[in-house]
Amino acid sequence: MIIYLAADHAGFALKDKIKAMLTKQGQEVIDVTPVFKDADDYPPVAQALAKQLLRRGTRDEQRGTRGLLLCGSGVGVCIAANRHKGIRAAVGHTVEEIKLAREHNDINALCLSGRSRLNEKELLKIIDAFLKTKKSSAVRHARRVKQLG
Amino acid sequence: MIIYLAADHAGFALKDKIKAMLTKQGQEVIDVTPVFKDADDYPPVAQALAKQLLRRGTRDEQRGTRGLLLCGSGVGVCIAANRHKGIRAAVGHTVEEIKLAREHNDINALCLSGRSRLNEKELLKIIDAFLKTKKSSAVRHARRVKQLG
Numbered sequence: 179m180i181i182y183l184a185a186d187h188a189g190f191a192l193k194d195k196i197k198a199m200l201t202k203q204g205q206e207v208i209d210v211t212p213v214f215k216d217a218d219d220y221p222p223v224a225q226a227l228a229k230q231l232l233r234r235g236t237r238d239e240q241r242g243t244r245g246l247l248l249c250g251s252g253v254g255v256c257i258a259a260n261r262h263k264g265i266r267a268a269v270g271h272t273v274e275e276i277k278l279a280r281e282h283n284d285i286n287a288l289c290l291s292g293r294s295r296l297n298e299k300e301l302l303k304i305i306d307a308f309l310k311t312k313k314s315s316a317v318r319h320a321r322r323v324k325q326l327g
Numbered sequence: 328m329i330i331y332l333a334a335d336h337a338g339f340a341l342k343d344k345i346k347a348m349l350t351k352q353g354q355e356v357i358d359v360t361p362v363f364k365d366a367d368d369y370p371p372v373a374q375a376l377a378k379q380l381l382r383r384g385t386r387d388e389q390r391g392t393r394g395l396l397l398c399g400s401g402v403g404v405c406i407a408a409n410r411h412k413g414i415r416a417a418v419g420h421t422v423e424e425i426k427l428a429r430e431h432n433d434i435n436a437l438c439l440s441g442r443s444r445l446n447e448k449e450l451l452k453i454i455d456a457f458l459k460t461k462k463s464s465a466v467r468h469a470r471r472v473k474q475l476g
Contacts, residue, residue, distance in 0.1 A: 217467065219470065219474055221471055222474065251428065251431070253424070253427070254431065254432050256409070256417070257417070257432060257434075258474075260409035261409060261475065263410070266406050267406065268402045268418070271420050275400060278399070279400065279402045282399070282400070283400075283402050283406060285402070322403065325368055325370035326370050326406055326407055327410060
């Protein structure tokens with residue numbers, strides 16, 4: 179799986195931390211916003227990641243892709259990402275919530291708060307649930323995800 | 328302020344509870360989904376509420392409007408609502424989060440989990456923060472909200 183990462187100024191430090199942790203795990207990580215910009219805006223950051231996730235390339239399609247988005251609270255990038263059809267983004271607070279969001283809503287973007295009170299271990303568990311939980315095969319969930327566009 | 332409410336089957340019971348609590352407070356509440364439907368889908372529910380919030384009527388514009396959306400986790404309706412330009416929706420977990428989302432992201436829709444572990448008092452505090460917190464007057468926040476479309 180290829181994991182795209184993007185963050186505004188408020189999520190930048192945590193994004194770099196997560197990048198290091200995922201790289202250490204052997205994950206393939208592509209940083210969409212590798213250069214720190216002071217007081218940049220979250221909507222174009224989320225848009226840049228959405229474009230990568232929606233890009234249909236043989237390599238991405240074969241491997242599967244996921245996105246990790248960070249801003250101050252996670253809410254701004256989440257609204258911006260969900261403006262794009264094909265992106266299903268949720269802010270991660272707990273493992274249970276993200277497991278359900280993968281199963282029921284087939285989310286492909288996880289939004290995190292750069293000012294989160296969660297510690298490194300908790301964050302990694304949430305990211306792990308996001309990357310490893312399979313979407314439900316129930317017809318009703320697939321129908322609803324399709325309705326989202 | 329006019330508060331629009333909508334819920335799928337999984338959020339229906341809590342929606343009715345919130346409706347009663349808000350009505351008791353003297354709030355004007357309009358229930359977009361007043362009839363319980365077994366296993367209805369969250370995307371059209373969120374869409375119906377978004378349409379009400381985006382409707383430009385003299386009465387709504389003068390008074391101001393907000394939306395409350397409920398499904399099993401809050402995530403499904405949140406993705407669906409954010410598909411609509413002009414809607415800025417967030418899932419409410421804590422008062423602090425929703426205060427910030429009002430100040431920074433000017434959210435106009437609050438999404439709640441019908442299976443929430445929050446008690447009535449905690450939920451009311453989150454709803455209260457959603458209804459009463461003013462958006463920030465900072466130029467940078469207004470610029471970003473405008474970028475969301």
